[in-house]
Every structure is written in structure tokens, then in C-alpha cells.
Amino acid sequence: MRYVWALLISFLLLGASIEDARKANEAYDEGNYEEAISLYKKAIDADPENAKLYFNLASALAKSEQSEEAIRTFEQFKSMTNSTEEKAKANYNIGKVLSDNQKWGKAVDYFKKSLRYMAGDADAKHNFELAKKKLQEQQNQQNKNKQNQQNQRQENNEQNQDQQQQDQQNQQNQKNQQNQDQQNKQQQPQKMSKAQAQKILKALEQKEKELLKQFKKQKTESSKSSNEKDW
Template identity: 60%
Template sequence: MRYILITILAFLLMGASLEDARKANEAYNNGNYEEAITLYKKAIDEDPENAKLYYNLASAQAKAGNSQEAVRTFEQFKNMTDDEERRAMANYDIGNILAEQKQWDKAVEYYKKSLRYLSDDEDAKHNYELALKQQQQNQNQDQQQNQQNKNNQQQQDQNQQQKKNQQNQENNSQQNQDKQGQQGEQEQNQDQQPQQRQSQMTQAEAEQILKALEQKEKELMKEFKKQKVESTDNKNEKDW
């Protein structure tokens, strides 16, 4: 990636003779970007219609790492000039700022804007192609990540469904066991009830039989006593 910011000296001093602007250029060239920013802003206060000062201010802001401020100032510069080449330069510089931040979608758009004004700009072409490639790679990665997330979610859903099915089977099995246990108890109770009734009936019959035997015994004793009396009477008659 060719992150090349357009030089400020080429077109600022051609039309501007402000002392603050010259000092700002010197500070910029010496790498004193914060000082350059201060001096450019002071020069703009003195000459607010000088579009070149805004371009150089944006360049200094970009060098100082103030990316968002630099993009806003470059946009302001674009609105102040009808020069297509200078607009192309500003779009190219904004594209570089966005590319450094890996904002590939936006960087691609600004490189395209730059090429609309300067179609033969080799640096813009090169950076556009690289940014486009990075954009496509990011899109592929996003798609893969989305697919992976989808697969993971489906797997989680399947695991939850399997767990739910297993839980249902265990519950049904337990219910069946409980039901079978209840049926077994009922059958056991049913088996015991006739036996109890049978046992009770046998006891009643035994009592009846016992009573009958007692009654029979009484009758026999009564008959025996009667016969004994008669026999005694007969003996007495013979003795007479």
C-alpha cells in the first residue's frame, strides 16, 4: 500500500505570502506537526478564503494522527475548490487515511473518486486495487464467520433438542415404570382380596360345621340318654 500524502510546498506558497503559513510549512517539513497545525489555523484566521491553507492543515492533521479531523478538513477543502486535480489529491489522501485504519469499504470509494478526476494516477490505481482486494477478503471472512456462527448455532440447537428428547425419553420411561409399579400393586391387591375373602369364607364354613357337629353331638347324647333310660326300665320289669 502506497500511503503517499501530497506535498504541501508545491502549491501553497505560490499564492500565499502569509508569515504564519511559511512558518507552518517549515514546522511541517521538520516533522513538528502539532506546531504546524496551530500555525495553519492561525493563517486561516487571517485568510479564511485560501483553500490551500485547508489542504495543508488537513495534511498536518493526518501526519499528527488526527484522522477524523483531517478527513473533515480535506472535505472542507474540496468544497472550496473547483480544481479537479486538487480534488483528486484530497480524495486520494482521504483514501490513504481510511486504508491505514483498515476501513476498506470507504477507502475503495475515495480511491474511485480520485480516479474519476485523475484516471492515470498510478498510485491511486495501485492503492485502489489493494484496498479492493482487502475489501473482498474481509467480505469472505465475514461470510465464513457468519456461516461458522450459523453452523455453531445449528449445532447448539441440535444438542439442545437431543438433550430435550433424551430428557423426555427418561421422563416417559420413569412414568411407564411408575405406571407398571402401580398396576403391579393393583394386581397384587386384587390377588390378595380373593384370598382374604376365601380365607374368611372358609372360617365361616368351619364355624358352621363346628356348630353342626356340636348340635349333632347334642342330639346323639340326647338319644343315648333316652335309650339308656328305656333300657333301665326294661330291666326293672324283668326283675319283677
């Protein structure tokens, strides 16, 4: 990762900042980035106008994966220098930080900014083209995922519609069956209770007695009529 390292500090610093900067560079070289960050900040407190301290601090922050703070500090460094080469390096480093976080769109922008200051920088050109390729792949994948989501939603909608139709058909079938059961029930002879049967039986017996009584009466009258003399 070119440029994401500390710039050489010319030790024209003030007081204690010289020792802090030297120790910070040593910690950086040894990979002790948290210690380097702390020491660079102390050196900046002692010499806040030294732009290279901000570049080194930003580099240490990038190495420790404190991406957002690293980018802010590189931007601060850019505002403190008039050197096109240093601005190009800061933009390049920001592009690398963004690339490491797969923020390809913004990375493309910063590599492009770096090339505006140093058009012949082969590394910047290579990373610019690589970031563009990754951005296109990312966009293609996002479009693919979006299409898959749309297809899935459409499939789910179709399944829901089929299920609703099936539910409606089942409900209609159930309703039809209930109506048929009701019709069958109405057509079936109703069962007679024991009390009703006894009542009907008594009525029939009573009717039979009345008919028998009437028959006997008619027979008696007929017999009397036949025994009378015809004067």
C-alpha cells in the same frame, strides 16, 4: 503515503497568518502534528480563504489519526479549489485515510475519483487495485464468517433438538417407571397393622369358642337321644 503531507504554502498571506503557517509547516515536518494542527487553525482564522491551509490542516489531522475530521477538511478543501490536480490529491489522500482504517469499499470509491481527475497517476492506480483486492478479501472473509455462523446456528439447533428428544425420552422413561412402581405397589399385599392383627386374632378366637360351644351342645344332645328308651 504520497500526498499526505502539507502543500507548499506561498506566503502571500495576511499578517500573523504568515508566521503561524511557517511554524505550522515546521511542526509538521518535525512530526509535531498536534502543534501543527493548532497553528494551521490559527492561520485559517487569519486567512479563511486560503485553500492550501485547509489541505495542510487535513494532512496534519490524517497524520494524527483524526480520520473523520481529516476527511471532512479534505472535502472542504475540494470545494475551495478548481484545480483538477489538487482535487485528485485530496481524493487520493481521503482514499489513503480510509485504507488505513480498512474501509476498503469507500477507499476504492475515492481512488476512482482521484483517477477521474488524473487518469495517468500510477500511485492512484496501484492503490485503487490494492483496495479492490482488499475489499474482495474482506467480503470473502465476511461471507465465510456468515457461513460459519449459519453452520454453527444449524449445529446448535440440531443439538438442541437432540437434547429435547432426549429429555422427552427421559421424561417418558421416568413416567413409565413411576407407573410400573405404582402397579407393583398395588400388587403387593398390604402390611397389616398390629391393631388390625389383634382384632382379627380376637375374632378368630371368638369364632373358635363359638364353634367349640356349638360342638359340645350337639354332642350333649346326641348323647341324650341315644339314652332314651324306645317304648
